[in-house]
Amino acid sequence: MSETQLFEGAGDEEMRRPLMEKVVAISFIVSVLATIGLGVTYWVGGQPQVEGGFLFLALGGIGVGIVSWGKYLVPQGPYVQERHEMKSAPEDIDAMHASLSRGLGQVGRRKFLLRLLGGAVGVFGLINLFPFLRSLGPVPGKSLFVTNWKHGSELVTSDGRVVLASDLEVGGVMTVFPKGFEGEPTNAIDQVILVRAADYNLVTRPGRETWGPQGYLAYSKVCTHAGCPVGLYQELTQQLLCPCHQSLFDVLTGATNVFGPAPRPLPQLPLYIDSSGVLRSQSGFNEPIGPGFWERGA
Numbered sequence: 001m002s003e004t005q006l007f008e009g010a011g012d013e014e015m016r017r018p019l020m021e022k023v024v025a026i027s028f029i030v031s032v033l034a035t036i037g038l039g040v041t042y043w044v045g046g047q048p049q050v051e052g053g054f055l056f057l058a059l060g061g062i063g064v065g066i067v068s069w070g071k072y073l074v075p076q077g078p079y080v081q082e083r084h085e086m087k088s089a090p091e092d093i094d095a096m097h098a099s100l101s102r103g104l105g106q107v108g109r110r111k112f113l114l115r116l117l118g119g120a121v122g123v124f125g126l127i128n129l130f131p132f133l134r135s136l137g138p139v140p141g142k143s144l145f146v147t148n149w150k151h152g153s154e155l156v157t158s159d160g161r162v163v164l165a166s167d168l169e170v171g172g173v174m175t176v177f178p179k180g181f182e183g184e185p186t187n188a189i190d191q192v193i194l195v196r197a198a199d200y201n202l203v204t205r206p207g208r209e210t211w212g213p214q215g216y217l218a219y220s221k222v223c224t225h226a227g228c229p230v231g232l233y234q235e236l237t238q239q240l241l242c243p244c245h246q247s248l249f250d251v252l253t254g255a256t257n258v259f260g261p262a263p264r265p266l267p268q269l270p271l272y273i274d275s276s277g278v279l280r281s282q283s284g285f286n287e288p289i290g291p292g293f294w295e296r297g298a
């Protein structure tokens, strides 16, 4: 390529530059508007086809803008200039001044385009954070720490029948709830598996001397692995089995996990028997129930 052709190429680029700057700017603006449209559509209930169209325009706008910028606004070169006599002719000096002023304009426009690009990417990220956060569901609040068990709660079956100390033989098992919350749609966290493992007071761990009157032991039914209901009791081995991934919990030692992926024991509910022979809880659980939320350790 001759020197003349090279300069002609550079001249063409100069002529094309204003047009391409407009193309780049419009692409970014389209992207911003489409992203806002996407956010609004999602906010008012969502419509997959419309959201898809907006997403296409938002990402397409950024893509077209960046590609056009790289292809038409970044100097492509190579530009070769013969070195002549070192002293500049007056017309060369004028040309240089003109070129410098033109460059200042380009720098200003480049800043503008950079801001538009930042705006397009920023708005896109911000608005798409919405669906992501909303998809995480409602904030759990204290529900993972607090159940409806409290001091004096009567143990009742799912149909509301109060559980008496005489109800189970040794080896018997049933699912119980705190009175007043049986049948509630949100009572899954309150489910307790009640086992009668002996006919005398049982101590599962130091500090739990009064928790197992007449051999009654109560444990949260929500598996500490992934939250499945621990519903199977093997009387022979005195173990509770979670059917989901076969975790085994030893009833006599505070439901310590002896097999399977559960990371910690099932929390134990302290019980007492009142003067009428009704089973009640001494308090709520002394630790959060359910999956090892997360990595609390035993």
Ligand code: FES
Residues within 6 Å of the ligand: 223, 224, 225, 226, 227, 228, 242, 243, 244, 245, 246, 247, 260, 261, 262
């Ligand atoms: S949920 Fe119980 S072992 Fe996985």
